[in-house]
Amino acid sequence: MFRVENVTLKRDGDTIFENLNLRIEEGEKVVLLGVNGSGKSTLLKMLNALVIPDSGELLFENTPLTKKALKDKATNEYFRRSVGLVFQNIDAMLFNPSVYDEIAFGSRQLGFDDIDARVRNYADVFGLTPYLNSVPFKLSGGQKQKLALACVMSLSPKVLLLDEPTSALDPASTAKFMDMIAALNITTVTATHNLAIAPKLGERVIILDEKGKILYDGTSENAYEIDLLTRAGLII
Template sequence: MIELRNVWFSYDGEFVLKDINLKVEKGERIVVLGINGSGKSTLLKLLNALLFPTKGTYLYKGKNIEKNAFKDKNFIKAFRKEVVLLFQNPDAMIFNPTVYDEIAFGLRQLGFEEKVVKERVLYWAEVFGLTQYLNKPPFILSGGQKQKLCLACLLVLEPEVLLLDEPTANLDPKSTGWLIDFLNELKGVTTITSTHNLSLAPELGNRLIVLREGGSIIYDGEAEAFLKDQEKLINAGLVHKHKDKPYYHLH
Protein backbone atom coordinates (compact mmCIF):
# COMPACT_ATOMS: atom_id res chain seq x y z
CA MET A 1 0.00 0.00 0.00
CA ILE A 2 2.78 2.40 1.03
CA GLU A 3 6.43 2.10 0.10
CA LEU A 4 9.38 4.40 0.70
CA ARG A 5 12.52 3.60 -1.30
CA ASN A 6 15.80 5.17 -0.22
CA VAL A 7 14.03 8.35 0.86
CA TRP A 8 16.04 11.33 2.10
CA PHE A 9 14.61 14.68 3.14
CA SER A 10 16.39 17.92 3.97
CA TYR A 11 15.49 21.32 5.39
CA ASP A 12 17.78 24.03 4.00
CA GLY A 13 20.36 21.47 2.96
CA GLU A 14 20.43 19.59 6.28
CA PHE A 15 19.09 16.04 6.05
CA VAL A 16 16.59 15.11 8.76
CA LEU A 17 15.56 11.81 7.15
CA LYS A 18 18.24 9.54 5.76
CA ASP A 19 17.85 6.53 3.47
CA ILE A 20 14.39 5.52 4.71
CA ASN A 21 13.15 2.19 3.34
CA LEU A 22 9.69 1.18 4.50
CA LYS A 23 6.76 -0.92 3.34
CA VAL A 24 3.30 -0.65 4.92
CA GLU A 25 0.55 -3.15 4.17
CA LYS A 26 -3.15 -2.36 4.35
CA GLY A 27 -4.54 -2.66 7.86
CA GLU A 28 -1.23 -2.51 9.71
CA ARG A 29 -0.94 -0.67 13.04
CA ILE A 30 2.52 0.88 13.13
CA VAL A 31 4.22 2.98 15.78
CA VAL A 32 7.07 5.35 14.85
CA LEU A 33 9.22 5.72 17.95
CA GLY A 34 12.10 8.13 18.50
CA ILE A 35 13.38 11.04 20.56
CA ASN A 36 12.50 14.62 19.69
CA GLY A 37 14.46 15.62 16.61
CA SER A 38 14.62 12.13 15.14
CA GLY A 39 12.36 13.05 12.20
CA LYS A 40 9.06 11.48 13.28
CA SER A 41 6.88 14.48 12.37
CA THR A 42 8.75 15.00 9.11
CA LEU A 43 8.16 11.37 8.15
CA LEU A 44 4.42 11.67 8.76
CA LYS A 45 4.21 14.93 6.79
CA LEU A 46 6.01 13.22 3.93
CA LEU A 47 3.55 10.30 4.02
CA ASN A 48 0.74 12.88 3.94
CA ALA A 49 2.40 14.61 0.95
CA LEU A 50 2.75 17.90 2.77
CA LEU A 51 6.44 17.40 2.01
CA PHE A 52 8.12 15.51 -0.82
CA PRO A 53 11.36 13.49 -0.78
CA THR A 54 14.57 15.36 -1.52
CA LYS A 55 15.91 12.06 -2.83
CA GLY A 56 14.27 8.68 -3.26
CA THR A 57 10.73 7.54 -4.04
CA TYR A 58 7.42 7.46 -2.20
CA LEU A 59 4.81 5.11 -3.67
CA TYR A 60 1.17 5.02 -2.60
CA LYS A 61 -0.80 2.18 -4.16
CA GLY A 62 1.95 2.00 -6.77
CA LYS A 63 1.76 5.69 -7.76
CA ASN A 64 4.79 7.91 -7.33
CA ILE A 65 3.90 10.66 -4.86
CA GLU A 66 5.70 13.75 -6.13
CA LYS A 67 4.73 17.33 -6.84
CA ASN A 68 3.77 16.56 -10.44
CA ALA A 69 1.24 13.97 -9.29
CA PHE A 70 -0.73 16.73 -7.58
CA LYS A 71 -1.37 18.50 -10.86
CA ASP A 72 -4.12 15.89 -11.37
CA LYS A 73 -7.18 17.23 -9.51
CA ASN A 74 -8.85 13.82 -9.37
CA PHE A 75 -5.75 12.32 -7.80
CA ILE A 76 -5.54 15.15 -5.27
CA LYS A 77 -9.14 14.53 -4.17
CA ALA A 78 -8.63 10.78 -3.86
CA PHE A 79 -5.34 11.08 -1.95
CA ARG A 80 -6.56 13.77 0.45
CA LYS A 81 -9.60 11.65 1.25
CA GLU A 82 -7.64 8.41 1.72
CA VAL A 83 -4.54 9.62 3.62
CA VAL A 84 -5.10 11.97 6.57
CA LEU A 85 -2.88 13.42 9.29
CA LEU A 86 -3.68 14.37 12.87
CA PHE A 87 -1.31 17.11 13.99
CA GLN A 88 0.20 17.08 17.48
CA ASN A 89 -1.43 20.39 18.37
CA PRO A 90 -5.21 20.33 17.70
CA ASP A 91 -5.33 24.14 17.54
CA ALA A 92 -3.30 23.98 14.33
CA MET A 93 -6.22 22.20 12.64
CA ILE A 94 -9.18 24.20 13.96
CA PHE A 95 -10.35 27.36 12.17
CA ASN A 96 -14.08 27.11 11.41
CA PRO A 97 -16.79 29.12 13.24
CA THR A 98 -18.66 26.10 14.65
CA VAL A 99 -17.93 22.49 15.53
CA TYR A 100 -20.41 21.41 12.84
CA ASP A 101 -18.62 23.42 10.16
CA GLU A 102 -15.28 22.05 11.35
CA ILE A 103 -16.33 18.42 10.90
CA ALA A 104 -18.08 19.23 7.61
CA PHE A 105 -15.19 21.19 6.12
CA GLY A 106 -13.29 18.36 4.46
CA LEU A 107 -16.38 16.79 2.95
CA ARG A 108 -17.50 20.12 1.54
CA GLN A 109 -14.06 20.73 0.04
CA LEU A 110 -14.30 17.36 -1.69
CA GLY A 111 -17.72 18.20 -3.13
CA PHE A 112 -19.99 15.90 -1.11
CA GLU A 113 -23.72 16.64 -1.18
CA GLU A 114 -24.97 18.48 1.90
CA LYS A 115 -27.29 15.60 2.78
CA VAL A 116 -24.32 13.23 3.00
CA VAL A 117 -22.32 15.86 4.87
CA LYS A 118 -25.04 16.21 7.51
CA GLU A 119 -25.41 12.45 7.97
CA ARG A 120 -21.69 11.93 8.47
CA VAL A 121 -21.23 14.97 10.71
CA LEU A 122 -24.04 13.89 13.03
CA TYR A 123 -22.71 10.32 13.14
CA TRP A 124 -19.14 11.26 14.08
CA ALA A 125 -20.26 13.97 16.48
CA GLU A 126 -22.20 11.27 18.32
CA VAL A 127 -19.23 8.87 18.29
CA PHE A 128 -16.96 11.49 19.86
CA GLY A 129 -19.50 12.98 22.26
CA LEU A 130 -19.62 16.34 20.49
CA THR A 131 -23.30 16.55 19.54
CA GLN A 132 -24.14 19.18 22.15
CA TYR A 133 -21.35 21.43 20.83
CA LEU A 134 -22.22 21.32 17.11
CA ASN A 135 -23.47 24.91 16.98
CA LYS A 136 -20.78 26.29 19.27
CA PRO A 137 -17.29 27.63 18.41
CA PRO A 138 -14.50 25.02 18.67
CA PHE A 139 -12.29 27.23 20.86
CA ILE A 140 -14.54 26.61 23.89
CA LEU A 141 -13.69 22.90 23.89
CA SER A 142 -11.18 21.34 26.28
CA GLY A 143 -7.90 19.95 24.99
CA GLY A 144 -9.24 16.40 24.94
CA GLN A 145 -12.43 17.49 23.18
CA LYS A 146 -10.41 19.36 20.55
CA GLN A 147 -8.41 16.17 19.92
CA LYS A 148 -11.68 14.27 19.46
CA LEU A 149 -12.96 17.01 17.14
CA CYS A 150 -9.86 16.77 14.98
CA LEU A 151 -10.23 13.00 14.79
CA ALA A 152 -13.87 13.45 13.76
CA CYS A 153 -12.76 15.88 11.02
CA LEU A 154 -10.48 13.17 9.62
CA LEU A 155 -12.59 10.06 10.09
CA VAL A 156 -15.66 11.72 8.55
CA LEU A 157 -13.74 11.35 5.27
CA GLU A 158 -13.62 7.55 5.78
CA PRO A 159 -9.85 7.43 5.12
CA GLU A 160 -7.76 4.36 4.44
CA VAL A 161 -4.63 5.65 6.20
CA LEU A 162 -4.65 7.57 9.49
CA LEU A 163 -1.39 9.27 10.47
CA LEU A 164 -1.16 10.49 14.06
CA ASP A 165 1.64 12.76 15.25
CA GLU A 166 2.21 12.38 19.02
CA PRO A 167 -1.57 12.12 19.60
CA THR A 168 -1.25 11.68 23.38
CA ALA A 169 1.20 14.55 23.96
CA ASN A 170 -1.42 16.99 25.26
CA LEU A 171 -3.84 14.50 26.81
CA ASP A 172 -4.42 13.60 30.43
CA PRO A 173 -4.30 9.88 31.45
CA LYS A 174 -8.07 9.40 31.10
CA SER A 175 -8.14 10.88 27.58
CA THR A 176 -5.03 8.91 26.64
CA GLY A 177 -6.72 5.68 27.71
CA TRP A 178 -9.81 6.57 25.72
CA LEU A 179 -7.74 7.28 22.59
CA ILE A 180 -5.83 4.00 22.83
CA ASP A 181 -9.07 2.03 23.22
CA PHE A 182 -10.63 3.89 20.30
CA LEU A 183 -7.67 3.23 17.98
CA ASN A 184 -7.60 -0.44 18.99
CA GLU A 185 -11.25 -0.76 18.02
CA LEU A 186 -10.91 1.16 14.73
CA LYS A 187 -11.44 -1.30 11.88
CA GLY A 188 -10.34 -1.17 8.26
CA VAL A 189 -7.93 1.74 8.69
CA THR A 190 -4.14 1.58 8.48
CA THR A 191 -2.67 3.59 11.37
CA ILE A 192 0.82 5.04 11.70
CA THR A 193 1.33 6.75 15.05
CA SER A 194 4.42 8.63 16.22
CA THR A 195 5.47 8.85 19.86
CA HIS A 196 8.50 9.14 22.11
CA ASN A 197 6.66 7.43 24.96
CA LEU A 198 8.10 3.94 25.46
CA SER A 199 5.30 2.74 27.71
CA LEU A 200 2.59 3.67 25.19
CA ALA A 201 4.32 2.27 22.10
CA PRO A 202 3.11 -1.35 22.42
CA GLU A 203 -0.45 -0.14 23.08
CA LEU A 204 -0.56 2.00 19.94
CA GLY A 205 0.50 -0.72 17.50
CA ASN A 206 2.18 -4.08 17.04
CA ARG A 207 4.93 -3.09 14.61
CA LEU A 208 7.60 -0.65 15.70
CA ILE A 209 9.68 1.63 13.46
CA VAL A 210 12.45 3.28 15.48
CA LEU A 211 14.24 6.42 14.29
CA ARG A 212 17.53 7.50 15.80
CA GLU A 213 18.68 11.10 16.09
CA GLY A 214 19.59 12.18 12.57
CA GLY A 215 16.63 10.47 10.94
CA SER A 216 17.60 6.91 10.05
CA ILE A 217 15.70 3.71 10.85
CA ILE A 218 17.51 1.50 13.36
CA TYR A 219 14.74 -0.99 14.05
CA ASP A 220 11.69 -2.40 12.27
CA GLY A 221 9.91 -5.23 14.05
CA GLU A 222 7.85 -6.28 17.05
CA ALA A 223 7.50 -3.70 19.79
CA GLU A 224 8.03 -6.06 22.72
CA ALA A 225 11.34 -7.39 21.36
CA PHE A 226 12.77 -3.89 21.00
CA LEU A 227 11.65 -2.72 24.43
CA LYS A 228 13.49 -5.65 26.06
CA ASP A 229 16.78 -4.91 24.26
CA GLN A 230 18.81 -2.39 26.29
CA GLU A 231 21.48 -1.98 23.61
CA LYS A 232 18.89 -0.96 21.01
CA LEU A 233 17.22 1.41 23.48
CA ILE A 234 20.58 3.06 24.22
CA ASN A 235 21.36 3.33 20.51
CA ALA A 236 18.03 5.09 19.94
CA GLY A 237 18.67 7.51 22.81
CA LEU A 238 15.53 6.35 24.59
CA VAL A 239 17.24 5.43 27.87
CA HIS A 240 20.12 7.06 29.72
CA LYS A 241 22.09 7.02 32.95
CA HIS A 242 23.09 9.78 35.33
CA LYS A 243 26.72 10.39 36.19
CA ASP A 244 26.28 9.04 39.71
CA LYS A 245 24.36 5.89 38.68
CA PRO A 246 25.86 2.80 37.00
CA TYR A 247 22.72 1.69 35.20
CA TYR A 248 20.46 2.96 32.40
CA HIS A 249 16.85 3.84 33.03
CA LEU A 250 13.79 5.58 31.58
CA HIS A 251 12.14 8.85 32.53
Protein backbone atom coordinates in the same frame (compact mmCIF):
# COMPACT_ATOMS: atom_id res chain seq x y z
CA MET B 1 0.42 0.61 0.37
CA PHE B 2 3.29 3.06 0.98
CA ARG B 3 6.76 2.65 -0.48
CA VAL B 4 9.61 4.94 0.52
CA GLU B 5 12.61 4.12 -1.66
CA ASN B 6 16.05 5.69 -1.23
CA VAL B 7 14.49 8.94 -0.07
CA THR B 8 16.66 11.90 0.87
CA LEU B 9 15.13 15.02 2.36
CA LYS B 10 16.92 18.20 3.39
CA ARG B 11 15.55 21.28 5.09
CA ASP B 12 17.44 24.53 5.72
CA GLY B 13 20.76 22.83 5.04
CA ASP B 14 20.10 19.95 7.43
CA THR B 15 19.62 16.38 6.26
CA ILE B 16 16.43 14.97 7.75
CA PHE B 17 16.51 11.63 5.92
CA GLU B 18 19.21 10.09 3.76
CA ASN B 19 18.53 7.01 1.62
CA LEU B 20 15.48 6.14 3.71
CA ASN B 21 13.73 2.90 2.76
CA LEU B 22 10.42 1.87 4.21
CA ARG B 23 7.29 -0.06 3.26
CA ILE B 24 3.94 0.03 5.00
CA GLU B 25 1.39 -2.57 4.00
CA GLU B 26 -2.38 -2.26 3.99
CA GLY B 27 -3.94 -2.93 7.37
CA GLU B 28 -0.74 -2.55 9.37
CA LYS B 29 -0.77 -0.71 12.68
CA VAL B 30 2.63 0.93 13.03
CA VAL B 31 4.05 2.72 16.06
CA LEU B 32 6.69 5.35 15.28
CA LEU B 33 9.17 6.15 18.06
CA GLY B 34 12.08 8.55 18.30
CA VAL B 35 13.35 11.52 20.26
CA ASN B 36 12.50 15.10 19.33
CA GLY B 37 14.29 15.98 16.10
CA SER B 38 14.48 12.40 14.86
CA GLY B 39 12.07 13.15 12.00
CA LYS B 40 8.85 11.49 13.21
CA SER B 41 6.58 14.42 12.39
CA THR B 42 8.37 15.03 9.09
CA LEU B 43 7.94 11.39 8.10
CA LEU B 44 4.20 11.59 8.77
CA LYS B 45 3.96 14.78 6.72
CA MET B 46 5.87 13.09 3.92
CA LEU B 47 3.48 10.12 3.96
CA ASN B 48 0.69 12.70 3.73
CA ALA B 49 2.46 14.32 0.74
CA LEU B 50 2.76 17.64 2.54
CA VAL B 51 6.53 17.26 2.24
CA ILE B 52 8.01 15.97 -1.02
CA PRO B 53 11.45 14.26 -0.98
CA ASP B 54 14.42 15.88 -2.68
CA SER B 55 15.35 12.55 -4.22
CA GLY B 56 14.20 8.95 -4.21
CA GLU B 57 10.64 7.73 -4.62
CA LEU B 58 7.54 8.05 -2.45
CA LEU B 59 4.57 5.98 -3.62
CA PHE B 60 1.04 5.31 -2.42
CA GLU B 61 -0.68 2.28 -3.93
CA ASN B 62 2.03 2.29 -6.62
CA THR B 63 1.28 5.91 -7.57
CA PRO B 64 4.26 8.30 -7.19
CA LEU B 65 3.53 11.17 -4.82
CA THR B 66 5.18 14.01 -6.70
CA LYS B 67 4.19 17.64 -7.09
CA LYS B 68 3.31 16.92 -10.70
CA ALA B 69 1.16 13.88 -9.88
CA LEU B 70 -0.74 15.71 -7.15
CA LYS B 71 -1.65 18.53 -9.53
CA ASP B 72 -3.97 16.04 -11.20
CA LYS B 73 -7.38 16.67 -9.59
CA ALA B 74 -8.52 13.06 -9.55
CA THR B 75 -5.23 11.78 -8.12
CA ASN B 76 -5.12 14.48 -5.45
CA GLU B 77 -8.75 13.99 -4.44
CA TYR B 78 -8.37 10.23 -4.16
CA PHE B 79 -5.21 10.57 -2.08
CA ARG B 80 -6.69 13.20 0.24
CA ARG B 81 -9.78 11.06 0.72
CA SER B 82 -7.63 8.00 1.47
CA VAL B 83 -4.97 9.40 3.82
CA GLY B 84 -5.67 11.55 6.87
CA LEU B 85 -3.16 13.23 9.19
CA VAL B 86 -3.75 14.54 12.69
CA PHE B 87 -1.07 17.14 13.45
CA GLN B 88 0.76 17.41 16.76
CA ASN B 89 -0.07 21.14 16.78
CA ILE B 90 -3.85 20.86 16.78
CA ASP B 91 -4.42 24.61 16.47
CA ALA B 92 -2.89 24.46 12.98
CA MET B 93 -5.81 22.29 11.89
CA LEU B 94 -8.70 24.35 13.26
CA PHE B 95 -9.97 27.40 11.39
CA ASN B 96 -13.74 27.09 10.96
CA PRO B 97 -16.34 29.15 12.86
CA SER B 98 -17.93 26.19 14.66
CA VAL B 99 -17.20 22.63 15.69
CA TYR B 100 -19.89 21.44 13.28
CA ASP B 101 -18.27 23.26 10.36
CA GLU B 102 -14.85 21.97 11.38
CA ILE B 103 -15.95 18.33 11.20
CA ALA B 104 -17.94 18.98 8.02
CA PHE B 105 -15.14 20.81 6.19
CA GLY B 106 -13.34 17.84 4.67
CA SER B 107 -16.56 16.10 3.64
CA ARG B 108 -17.75 19.27 1.93
CA GLN B 109 -14.47 19.66 0.07
CA LEU B 110 -14.64 16.06 -1.16
CA GLY B 111 -18.31 16.24 -2.12
CA PHE B 112 -19.75 13.64 0.25
CA ASP B 113 -23.54 13.41 0.23
CA ASP B 114 -24.03 12.36 3.87
CA ILE B 115 -22.22 15.24 5.55
CA ASP B 116 -24.65 15.83 8.41
CA ALA B 117 -24.72 12.15 9.35
CA ARG B 118 -20.90 12.01 9.36
CA VAL B 119 -20.63 15.11 11.52
CA ARG B 120 -23.15 13.92 14.09
CA ASN B 121 -21.77 10.40 14.23
CA TYR B 122 -18.18 11.45 14.95
CA ALA B 123 -19.27 14.26 17.26
CA ASP B 124 -21.03 11.57 19.28
CA VAL B 125 -18.04 9.19 19.14
CA PHE B 126 -15.71 11.84 20.55
CA GLY B 127 -18.16 13.44 22.99
CA LEU B 128 -18.43 16.68 21.03
CA THR B 129 -22.19 16.83 20.45
CA PRO B 130 -22.76 19.52 23.13
CA TYR B 131 -20.16 21.71 21.42
CA LEU B 132 -21.31 21.53 17.78
CA ASN B 133 -22.19 25.24 17.78
CA SER B 134 -19.13 26.29 19.78
CA VAL B 135 -16.13 28.15 18.41
CA PRO B 136 -13.24 25.65 18.15
CA PHE B 137 -10.52 27.88 19.64
CA LYS B 138 -12.55 28.14 22.88
CA LEU B 139 -12.37 24.39 23.48
CA SER B 140 -9.94 22.86 25.95
CA GLY B 141 -6.77 21.19 24.70
CA GLY B 142 -8.29 17.73 25.08
CA GLN B 143 -11.48 18.76 23.30
CA LYS B 144 -9.45 20.23 20.42
CA GLN B 145 -7.56 16.95 20.10
CA LYS B 146 -10.83 15.02 19.97
CA LEU B 147 -12.12 17.47 17.37
CA ALA B 148 -9.06 16.99 15.17
CA LEU B 149 -9.53 13.22 15.35
CA ALA B 150 -13.22 13.58 14.50
CA CYS B 151 -12.38 15.76 11.48
CA VAL B 152 -10.06 13.13 10.01
CA MET B 153 -12.14 10.09 10.94
CA SER B 154 -15.24 11.62 9.36
CA LEU B 155 -13.60 11.14 5.95
CA SER B 156 -13.41 7.34 6.43
CA PRO B 157 -9.75 7.24 5.38
CA LYS B 158 -7.85 4.12 4.37
CA VAL B 159 -4.83 5.39 6.30
CA LEU B 160 -4.69 7.34 9.53
CA LEU B 161 -1.45 9.18 10.38
CA LEU B 162 -1.33 10.35 13.99
CA ASP B 163 1.24 12.65 15.57
CA GLU B 164 1.14 12.42 19.37
CA PRO B 165 -2.65 11.94 19.29
CA THR B 166 -3.13 11.47 23.05
CA SER B 167 -0.85 14.24 24.37
CA ALA B 168 -3.78 16.38 25.59
CA LEU B 169 -6.21 13.58 26.46
CA ASP B 170 -7.10 12.51 29.99
CA PRO B 171 -6.57 8.83 30.94
CA ALA B 172 -10.19 7.83 30.24
CA SER B 173 -10.15 9.46 26.80
CA THR B 174 -6.75 7.92 26.05
CA ALA B 175 -8.08 4.45 26.88
CA LYS B 176 -11.12 5.02 24.65
CA PHE B 177 -8.89 6.24 21.84
CA MET B 178 -6.66 3.17 22.05
CA ASP B 179 -9.69 0.88 21.94
CA MET B 180 -10.94 2.74 18.86
CA ILE B 181 -7.59 2.43 17.06
CA ALA B 182 -7.42 -1.28 17.86
CA ALA B 183 -10.90 -1.78 16.40
CA LEU B 184 -10.26 0.14 13.17
CA ASN B 185 -9.83 -2.00 10.08
CA ILE B 186 -7.51 0.52 8.43
CA THR B 187 -3.80 1.27 8.26
CA THR B 188 -2.51 3.45 11.11
CA VAL B 189 0.88 5.04 11.75
CA THR B 190 1.11 6.61 15.20
CA ALA B 191 4.03 8.72 16.41
CA THR B 192 4.23 8.92 20.19
CA HIS B 193 6.60 9.62 23.06
CA ASN B 194 4.40 7.71 25.48
CA LEU B 195 6.07 4.36 25.98
CA ALA B 196 3.29 3.33 28.37
CA ILE B 197 0.67 3.26 25.60
CA ALA B 198 2.88 2.52 22.58
CA PRO B 199 2.60 -1.29 22.83
CA LYS B 200 -1.19 -0.99 22.54
CA LEU B 201 -1.07 1.11 19.37
CA GLY B 202 0.45 -1.40 16.98
CA GLU B 203 2.24 -4.68 16.46
CA ARG B 204 4.95 -3.17 14.26
CA VAL B 205 7.38 -0.64 15.71
CA ILE B 206 9.74 1.66 13.84
CA ILE B 207 12.35 3.48 15.91
CA LEU B 208 14.26 6.41 14.42
CA ASP B 209 17.62 7.46 15.80
CA GLU B 210 18.63 11.08 16.31
CA LYS B 211 19.79 11.34 12.67
CA GLY B 212 16.55 10.09 11.15
CA LYS B 213 17.84 6.62 10.37
CA ILE B 214 15.79 3.53 11.14
CA LEU B 215 17.32 1.97 14.23
CA TYR B 216 14.69 -0.75 14.54
CA ASP B 217 11.82 -2.01 12.40
CA GLY B 218 10.10 -5.10 13.67
CA THR B 219 7.54 -6.56 16.03
CA SER B 220 6.55 -4.97 19.30
CA GLU B 221 7.73 -8.11 21.07
CA ASN B 222 11.37 -7.04 20.78
CA ALA B 223 10.97 -3.28 20.39
CA TYR B 224 10.88 -2.24 24.02
CA GLU B 225 14.11 -3.75 25.26
CA ILE B 226 15.99 -1.38 27.55
CA ASP B 227 19.23 -1.43 25.53
CA LEU B 228 17.42 -0.54 22.30
CA LEU B 229 15.38 2.26 23.87
CA THR B 230 18.54 3.63 25.50
CA ARG B 231 20.37 3.67 22.16
CA ALA B 232 17.43 5.55 20.68
CA GLY B 233 17.58 8.12 23.49
CA LEU B 234 14.06 7.26 24.59
CA ILE B 235 15.09 6.31 28.10
CA ILE B 236 18.11 7.12 30.25
